[in-house]
Amino acid sequence: xxxxxxxxxxxxxxxxxxxxxxxxxxxxxxxxxxxxRIAQENNLSETAFLVADxxxxxxxxxxxxxxxxxxxxxxxxxxxxxxVVLASDPDRDAVRFRTRQAGVLEVARDGAGYALALPxxxxxxxxxxxxxxxxxxxxxxxxxxxGGYAVAVLADEGAVRGCQPDQAALAAQGRWLVIVTAPxxxxxxxxxxxxxxxxxxxxxxxxxxxAVVTPYWAxxxxxxxxxxxxxxxxxxxxxCRLDGExxxxxxxxxxxxxxxxxxx
Numbered sequence: 238x239x240x241x242x243x244x245x246x247x248x249x250x251x252x253x254x255x256x257x258x259x260x261x262x263x264x265x266x267x268x269x270x271x272x273x274r275i276a277q278e279n280n281l282s283e284t285a286f287l288v289a290d291x292x293x294x295x296x297x298x299x300x301x302x303x304x305x306x307x308x309x310x311x312x313x314x315x316x317x318x319x320x321v322v323l324a325s326d327p328d329r330d331a332v333r334f335r336t337r338q339a340g341v342l343e344v345a346r347d348g349a350g351y352a353l354a355l356p357x358x359x360x361x362x363x364x365x366x367x368x369x370x371x372x373x374x375x376x377x378x379x380x381x382x383x384g385g386y387a388v389a390v391l392a393d394e395g396a397v398r399g400c401q402p403d404q405a406a407l408a409a410q411g412r413w414l415v416i417v418t419a420p421x422x423x424x425x426x427x428x429x430x431x432x433x434x435x436x437x438x439x440x441x442x443x444x445x446x447x448a449v450v451t452p453y454w455a456x457x458x459x460x461x462x463x464x465x466x467x468x469x470x471x472x473x474x475x476x477c478r479l480d481g482e483x484x485x486x487x488x489x490x491x492x493x494x495x496x497x498x499x500x501x
Contacts, residue, residue: 238499238500238501239497239498239499239500240261240262240263240275240497240498240499240500241261241262241497241498242259242260242261242494242495242496242497242498243259243260243261243317243321243492243494243495244257244258244259244260244281244492244493244494244495245257245258245260245317245320245321245490245491245492245493246490246491246492246493247313247314247316247317247320247442247444247473247488247490248313248316248442248444248467248473248474248475248486248488248489248490249442249471249473249488249489249490249491250474250489250491251491252491252493253471254471254472254473254491255313255441255442255471255472255473255488255490255491256282256313256440256441256442256443256471256473257281257282257441257493258281258282258283258284258285258311258313258314258317258318259276259279259281259283259284259285260284260285260287260314260317260318260320260321261275261284261285261286261287261498262286262287262288262297262321263286263287263288264288265288266286266288266298269307271500272284272286272300272302272307273302273306273307275302275498275500276302276303276304277304278498279304279498280304281304282303282313282314282437282440282441283301283302283303283308283311283313283314284301284302284314285299285300285301285311285314285315285317285318286299286300286301286302287299287318287322287334290335292335294333294335294341295333295334295335295341296322296332296333296334297318297322297332297333297334297335298334298335298336299315299318299334299335299336299342300336300337301314301315303432303435303436303437304436304437305434305435305436305437306412306435306436308435309337309338309339309384309385310336310338310339310355310356310384310445310448311444311445312353312355312443312444312445312446312447312448312486313442313443313444313473315334315342315344315353315355315444316344316351316353316444316486316488316490317490318332318334318344319332319334319344319345319351319353320344320351320490320492321492322344323344323346323351324492330345330346331343331344331345331346332344332345339355339356340356342354342355347487349489350487350488350489350490351487351488351489351490352485352486352487353444353485353486353487353488354480354483354484354485355444355445355448355483355484355485355486356448356482356483356484357448357451357452357479357481357482357483357484358382358384358386358445358448358449358452358484359382359449359452359453360380360381360382360386360388360449360450360452360453361380361381361382362378362379362380362381363379363380363381364379365379365381365387365389367406367410368387368389368407368410368413368415369389370403370406371402371403371406371407371409371410371415372389372400372402372403372407372415372417372431373400373401373402373403374389374391374396374400374417375391375392375396376389376390376391377390377391377392378390380453382449384449385411385412385413385414386413386414386416386445386446386449387410387413387414387415387416388415388416388417388418388449388450388453389415389416389417389418390417390418390419390453391417391418391419392419393419393420394419394420394421394422394427394468396417396419397417397418397419397427397428397429397468398427398429398468400417400429402415402431404431404433404438405433407431407433407434408433408434410434411434412434412435413432413434414430414431414432414440414443414445414446414449415430415431415432416428416429416430416431416443416446416449416450417429417430417431418450418453418454421464421465421466423466424464424465424466424474425454425458425463425464425465426450426454426463426464426465426466426477427465427466427467427468428443428446428447428450428465428466428467428468429467429468429469430443430446430467430469439469439470440469441467441469441470441471441472441473442467442469442471442472442473443467444475444486446467447465447475447477447484447486448484448486450465451477451478451479451484451486452479452484454477455477455479461478461479461480462476462477462478462479463477464476464477465477473488474488475487475488476488
């Protein structure tokens with residue numbers, strides 16, 4: 238069985254930046270165990286699977302798998318999926334994806350790149366001493382969202398870049414996405430994201446993390462739009478905008494691999 242395969246660097250201006258995702262359209266859903274094994278074989282932060290949506294609610298159904306598990310929301314692999322669909326149809330301006338836990342998500346053309354609309358996941362203040370200890374940082378503030386997102390706000394960009402967490406201790410907290418963030422030097426904000434419980438010690442560039450931190454920073458900065466940089470080894474840049482109950486992330490994508498996945 239040949240499955241079309243495209244690898245895309247999302248939130249990247251050139252190859253080897255941003256976060257790589259595999260995008261794999263299917264004619265029908267395979268069983269979950271097979272989808273997970275495919276994601277393990279790809280060995281990327283996420284593999285996105287698409288099936289034409291027969292419900293009429295969207296253009297495609299969309300699911301995301303890490304090498305360890307299916308996840309509820311993934312921004313960069315959604316942007317990559319939109320890039321693949323829109324690049325194949327120059328006359329199309331937008332594409333909508335129906336997801337199992339995050340509702341309907343849209344990727345639209347935005348100049349030379351794309352705009353990705355995600356649910357705004359505003360975090361609330363909460364003491365997270367075990368997370369801070371595992372991060373090995375001094376936090377100015379800690380926040381939490383019930384979707385499984387922990388946020389440590391640090392003093393400055395240097396503290397974010399210098400964070401060296403105890404990955405085993407972070408993983409022991411549960412299947413959380415753990416974010417460190419601070420005011421940026423060359424962008425308005427800077428962040429990093431860690432997901433060891435999902436088999437990804439550090440996620441290179443994370444759209445869902447910015448669905449969480451954008452409401453916080455919009456309030457703190459006193460404006461709805463700002464620039465963001467995720468300071469992983471690969472690095473990735475975002476435009477962030479809070480639009481009511483949606484966070485709109487802007488960015489570009491680069492296709493790096495095209496071919497077929499041969500499923501036995």
